[in-house]
Amino acid sequence: xxxxxxxxxxxxxxxxxxxxxxxxxxxxxxxxxxxxxxxxxxxxxxxxxxxxxxxxxxxxxxxxxxxxxxxxxxxxxxxxxxxxxxxxxxxxxxxxxxxxxxxxxxxxxxxxxxxxxxxxxxxxxxxxxxxxxxxxxxxxxxxxxxxxxxxxxxxxxxxxxxxxxxxxxxxxxxxxxxxxxxxxxxxxxxxxxxxxxxxxxxxxxxxxxxxxxxxxxxxxxxxxxxxxxxxxxxxxxxxxxxxxxxxxxxxxxxxxxxxxxxxxxxxxxxxxxxxxxxxxxxxxxxxxxxxxxxxxxxxxxxxxxxxxxxxxxxxxxxxxxxxxxxxxxxxxxxxxxxxxxxxxxxxxxxxxxxxxxxxxxxxxxxxxxxxxxxxxxxxxxxxxxxxxxxxxxxxxxxxxxxxxxxxxxxxxxxxxxxxxxxxxxxxxxxxxxxxxxxxxxxxxxxxxxxxxxxxxxxxxxxxxxxxxxxxxxxxxxxxxxxxxxxxxxxxxxxxxxxxxxxxxxxxxxxxxx
RNA sequence: GCCCUCGUAGCUCAAUGGACAGAGCAGUGCUCUUCUAAGGCAUUGAUGUAGGUUCGAUUCCUACCGAGGGCACCA
Numbered sequence: 001x002x003x004x005x006x007x008x009x010x011x012x013x014x015x016x017x018x019x020x021x022x023x024x025x026x027x028x029x030x031x032x033x034x035x036x037x038x039x040x041x042x043x044x045x046x047x048x049x050x051x052x053x054x055x056x057x058x059x060x061x062x063x064x065x066x067x068x069x070x071x072x073x074x075x076x077x078x079x080x081x082x083x084x085x086x087x088x089x090x091x092x093x094x095x096x097x098x099x100x101x102x103x104x105x106x107x108x109x110x111x112x113x114x115x116x117x118x119x120x121x122x123x124x125x126x127x128x129x130x131x132x133x134x135x136x137x138x139x140x141x142x143x144x145x146x147x148x149x150x151x152x153x154x155x156x157x158x159x160x161x162x163x164x165x166x167x168x169x170x171x172x173x174x175x176x177x178x179x180x181x182x183x184x185x186x187x188x189x190x191x192x193x194x195x196x197x198x199x200x201x202x203x204x205x206x207x208x209x210x211x212x213x214x215x216x217x218x219x220x221x222x223x224x225x226x227x228x229x230x231x232x233x234x235x236x237x238x239x240x241x242x243x244x245x246x247x248x249x250x251x252x253x254x255x256x257x258x259x260x261x262x263x264x265x266x267x268x269x270x271x272x273x274x275x276x277x278x279x280x281x282x283x284x285x286x287x288x289x290x291x292x293x294x295x296x297x298x299x300x301x302x303x304x305x306x307x308x309x310x311x312x313x314x315x316x317x318x319x320x321x322x323x324x325x326x327x328x329x330x331x332x333x334x335x336x337x338x339x340x341x342x343x344x345x346x347x348x349x350x351x352x353x354x355x356x357x358x359x360x361x362x363x364x365x366x367x368x369x370x371x372x373x374x375x376x377x378x379x380x381x382x383x384x385x386x387x388x389x390x391x392x393x394x395x396x397x398x399x400x401x402x403x404x405x406x407x408x409x410x411x412x413x414x415x416x417x418x419x420x421x422x423x424x425x426x427x428x429x430x431x432x433x434x435x436x437x438x439x440x441x442x443x444x445x446x447x448x449x450x451x452x453x454x455x456x457x458x459x460x461x462x463x464x465x466x467x468x469x470x471x472x473x474x475x476x477x478x479x480x481x482x483x484x485x486x487x488x489x490x491x492x493x494x495x496x497x498x499x500x501x502x503x504x505x506x507x508x509x510x511x512x513x
Numbered sequence: 514g515c516c517c518u519c520g521u522a523g524c525u526c527a528a529u530g531g532a533c534a535g536a537g538c539a540g541u542g543c544u545c546u547u548c549u550a551a552g553g554c555a556u557u558g559a560u561g562u563a564g565g566u567u568c569g570a571u572u573c574c575u576a577c578c579g580a581g582g583g584c585a586c587c588a
Contacts, residue, residue, distance in 0.1 A: 039531055071532045153587055253586050271586040278588045306517055307583045378519050400551050408548050479548050
């Protein structure tokens with residue numbers, strides 16, 4: 001990565017001039033003042049401007065860039081042709097491979113109904129994050145947890161509804177499922193069993209929607225009933241906790257001493273009727289996950305579960321589970337009351353289904369709509385607004401650029417070859433240079449995003465790349481140019497990188513629009 | 514009451530403690546005999562309030578105000 005190479009050179013210079021200076025080098029791509037900038041001279045202490053001048057002198061021998069000092073003492077780097085050639089070479093290099101196994105668990109919606117707009121966030125984000133981690137070289141597994149234990153309260157509630165003893169979760173859709181399963185439900189002896197039967201059907205539909213409708217593939221669909229309850233993982237986990245003397249009985253229930261580890265109060269793991277609480281189930285689930293030897297487990301939870309994060313971390317500590325656990329909180333999507341929503345609320349109990357949104361706006365637009373925002377943004381969801389925005393969604397601008405590139409590639413009769421910035425005439429053209437600089441940033445974007453999980457950076461990058469291309473498109477005629485061969489190679493490369501970026505987001509890169 | 518998020522332009526969102534706070538949409542004014550005008554150019558416009566730390570704060574800390582969420586033997 002060109003950024004790393006510059007960083008190394010800066011480090012060398014700093015170590016020589018300021019050997020006592022131990023801190024890390026800050027460098028960032030910033031098109032405003034140079035291709036890359038660093039504020040290291042400000043961080044060293046003393047006179048920043050003088051520091052910068054000294055560093056500049058040391059760095060000015062580099063083949064990769066030229067340096068200038070600006071403002072308070074910022075170092076600005078402008079890539080040379082050799083520097084750009086180096087950057088382009090990196091684009092074709094095989095990505096690093098890490099041994100680390102990472103699991104991303106997301107959506108995990110209860111099998112009691114269809115996915116709504118809140119689930120969309122976790123769905124698209126989790127999928128894109130898993131894609132980015134894969135691209136960064138990690139071994140990634142995607143998992144979906146199905147809360148289908150016959151013992152769980154909600155499955156029992158669902159069972160009651162199935163048996164005609166309740167109304168919970170009842171929708172038209174559910175009614176027809178119940179009538180289809182009528183005979184089987186009759187035979188089931190209790191609410192848990194009836195609920196489980198029904199949950200299986202609901203889950204089947206949800207899985208189909210996720211795979212076909214949302215185009216998200218999971219490596220494992222983890223059934224709480226089959227993998228935990230039936231295999232007695234709950235009991236085993238309980239034994240372990242008891243052995244560690246972390247559980248005690250009170251008022252007929254079994255409690256976990258979480259307060260000893262910093263929680264506000266202890267929590268129930270076994271209810272007085274002997275059933276397993278959600279907390280114990282989750283502890284058992286995470287014990288199972290870490291037994292599968294992931295170096296890192298990433299959970300994406302809704303904000304309504306955030307209070308549970310601390311407890312989960314405590315439980316992990318108690319069981320001394322090996323590996324990192326990161327729990328990301330996806331802020332809730334709240335509904336804005338509008339005319340459109342009033343209508344929907346009558347029909348569907350104030351819930352907008354993700355399926356309806358995708359049907360209305362199209363998968364690509366919906367994906368972009370969600371992925372543009374950080375996970376921590378409080379989204380206020382207004383269907384009218386979403387509809388209005390989808391028509392003007394920057395995703396179309398980005399895709400349009402793809403279509404234009406395809407069109408050029410189709411029309412040109414020269415065969416493209418690999419692009420090199422060295423010995424190249426076209427790199428002297430400003431819009432070409434700008435485009436190349438943006439292309440070079442691609443691996444950096446992947447690296448940064450794999451590190452901080454800010455997936456929305458990719459939408460920004462895709463848009464910026466499309467924007468650079470649009471300016472190039474306006475100013476540089478490819479077909480018929482004396483440099484057509486090189487320009488075609490540049491367009492092909494740009495298309496490749498833009499399509500890759502979109503693919504990571506789960507968005508299509510159309511040939512024409 | 515306690516805890517967690519979040520308050521940025523008219524609207525929806527960006528911004529590793531750094532330079533002049535960026536985009537899109539909306540508004541205003543230009544621009545189509547063009548490799549796709551779903552385009553391009555210009556322009557108006559913002560950090561909730563009050564302090565603190567720092568050479569430098571949208572970012573970190575404190576208080577307040579406002580929005581959402583959580584404080585179960587629900588998940």
